[in-house]
Amino acid sequence: MQSSRGYLIRALNEWILDNGWTPHLVIDAEIQGVMVPQQFISDGQIVLNIAPSAVQGVMIDNDAVSFSARFGGVPMNVFAPMVSVLAIYARENGQGMGFGSEPGVEALYEEGPDNDPEPPEKPKEKTRPSLKVVK
Template sequence: MNALESTSTRPYLIRALYDWCTDNGFTPYVAVLVDDTVQVPREYVKNGEIVLNISFDATSSLKLGNEFIEFKARFAGTAREIMVPVNRVIAIYARENGQGMAFPVPVASSPGEETASAGKPSPLTSVPAAGTHGEEGKVVQLVNPEAPPGEPEPPRPPSGPRPALKRVK
């Protein structure tokens, strides 16, 4: 089996970094490039991207598969089903210290191009070879330059009345 016939390393690296985060008490976040194949609450998408907390406390029924990341989560108190194709994940990192891994951003393709190559690895999941030049060779910066160092800012929900919990004894 050669490199073109092998499966993508992306889902394996995502699972490994998820395990590393949870083993060390960190909160795993994934940054996702949103398109029509991504099932997320659109009201939280900013600049075509969304950052999702995939920790055990924030999700239920989490499945980190080879093709999709699937889970249920609450957004502003409403339960939602989330489904993200693995090739749309552009980074996974620990919220507390920003350590993690960024992946090449999927290249925009013409409609039907991905499905036309069924059975073959998608160019969206390939990692550029060392020494390549161009857009794919750029480093993705996950840190907000305006945020204080060491404290990445989590995504903010839309403004409105804040839900409150009532303690019942």
């Protein structure tokens, strides 16, 4: 069965835009295949504004999110496999959805300096998920 993540991200992106809000994606930048500006990664994650006024050619399919944008005046093609998308939310009010880890994701993390795959950090017990508003 296909993952529902791509369907949900497309639907939430449309809902956020229909309400006049600004959609943001939280991406796990340590997943293999992620192409994002490295200088904006913080704690292994990056928050990307995917509003039509900020990016060009947004493509959200069942496999990945991709678009072109300028970062610090430098044009870049961004690519994020769907398993790397951790959340989508509206900048103005934080409404949106976070996504948990899918089975088999451990094998998709970039290899560390000793050429062994780095295991993902274990989640903290009994904490509520939260989103950070980035302005």
